[in-house]
Amino acid sequence: MVTNVTNFSRSGLSDWLVQQVSAVILALYALLMVGYFLFHPGLDYATWHGFFSQTWMRIFSLLAFIALAAHVWVGVWTVITDYIKPIGIRFAAQIVLILAIFVFLVWGVQILWGA
Amino acid sequence: MLQVSIYRYNPETDSAPYMQEFQVDTQGRDLMVLNVLELIKQQDSSMAYRRSCREGVCGSDGMNINGTNGLACVTPLSDVVKSNKLVLRPLPGLPVVRDLVVDMGIFYKQYERIQPYLQNDTTPPAIERLQSPEERDKLDGLYECILCACCSTACPSFWWNPDKFVGPAGLLQAYRFLADSRDTAARERLAELEDPFSVFRCRGIMNCVAVCPKGLNPTRAIGKIRELLLENAT
Numbered sequence: 001m002v003t004n005v006t007n008f009s010r011s012g013l014s015d016w017l018v019q020q021v022s023a024v025i026l027a028l029y030a031l032l033m034v035g036y037f038l039f040h041p042g043l044d045y046a047t048w049h050g051f052f053s054q055t056w057m058r059i060f061s062l063l064a065f066i067a068l069a070a071h072v073w074v075g076v077w078t079v080i081t082d083y084i085k086p087i088g089i090r091f092a093a094q095i096v097l098i099l100a101i102f103v104f105l106v107w108g109v110q111i112l113w114g115a
Numbered sequence: 116m117l118q119v120s121i122y123r124y125n126p127e128t129d130s131a132p133y134m135q136e137f138q139v140d141t142q143g144r145d146l147m148v149l150n151v152l153e154l155i156k157q158q159d160s161s162m163a164y165r166r167s168c169r170e171g172v173c174g175s176d177g178m179n180i181n182g183t184n185g186l187a188c189v190t191p192l193s194d195v196v197k198s199n200k201l202v203l204r205p206l207p208g209l210p211v212v213r214d215l216v217v218d219m220g221i222f223y224k225q226y227e228r229i230q231p232y233l234q235n236d237t238t239p240p241a242i243e244r245l246q247s248p249e250e251r252d253k254l255d256g257l258y259e260c261i262l263c264a265c266c267s268t269a270c271p272s273f274w275w276n277p278d279k280f281v282g283p284a285g286l287l288q289a290y291r292f293l294a295d296s297r298d299t300a301a302r303e304r305l306a307e308l309e310d311p312f313s314v315f316r317c318r319g320i321m322n323c324v325a326v327c328p329k330g331l332n333p334t335r336a337i338g339k340i341r342e343l344l345l346e347n348a349t
Contacts, residue, residue, distance in 0.1 A: 015315065
């Protein structure tokens with residue numbers, strides 16, 4: 001058993017499961033967005049705003065943001081532990097990663113639910 | 116004449132590794148790579164490599180042959196040589212002891228970690244623990260591993276974290292005991308493997324499957340371990 005404190009869930013199994021499930025959510029969200037753009041060629045702000053004002057779209061978007069946050073945490077954490085060996089730089093990179101995810105997630109929620 | 120380029124390094128006399136060129140007369144025969152090494156040994160007796168059974172059973176002569184890991188004794192020149200050039204290097208990612216001889220200590224340490232022996236806490240029967248033919252069939256494709264390390268040293272996840280990631284060879288053996296109907300330590304074995312490194316550092320690129328000289332499939336075994344972990348935890 002190898003112990004870890006900076007990965008997403010403390011457990012490799014749970015990290016792996018989160019990454020699989022979040023990948024499916026992100027794939028569906030990406031398909032929806034691509035489809036939406038294809039069916040709205042001359043897209044204006046009002047239509048776009050209206051689309052994101054619907055409750056189901058807000059829920060799905062928030063779900064996708066959270067899925068992206070978890071997915072990035074698991075994935076980039078893996079890359080960092082593969083390629084950055086000095087403990088100080090590695091720890092700093094992990095902290096920057098986690099803070100960046102937090103900031104982007106809160107920012108995303110604000111854009112989605114604010115105004 | 117076959118052009119052979121071999122990785123040479125003797126830490127006692129060389130400050131850095133270098134590639135040495137040899138010309139080998141194969142007399143038009145399709146030799147095994149190990150035969151070529153033996154011919155080179157006649158030219159330069161200081162050349163060091165491991166070999167024993169010369170028929171793909173002992174797993175001693177794993178090396179990097181024209182960029183792909185394999186056993187020198189069962190790799191014919193016709194399989195690997197393009198444009199008359201053969202390049203031999205030690206298995207990647209392990210410390211070089213000398214020339215083509217690597218220190219396999221960390222590889223064996225990972226093997227040891229998965230407790231590669233049958234564990235059973237029930238009272239032993241008078242003669243032996245029996246298995247049905249179906250139960251025995253589950254071990255096919257697992258027990259044949261000869262621990263040559265071709266797979267683990269072809270795996271980037273093992274290169275970057277050889278102290279934490281068990282590696283394909285060790286995980287194939289871990290599954291060999293998880294799949295054994297006579298073993299009762301599955302829970303303890305799985306508990307040792309559920310962290311983010313031991314099993315889950317595998318990204319499924321299947322280098323291990325591509326190089327295994329015995330045609331085994333560690334990626335499939337790793338998938339089965341993941342399934343067992345999931346079954347055990349949901």
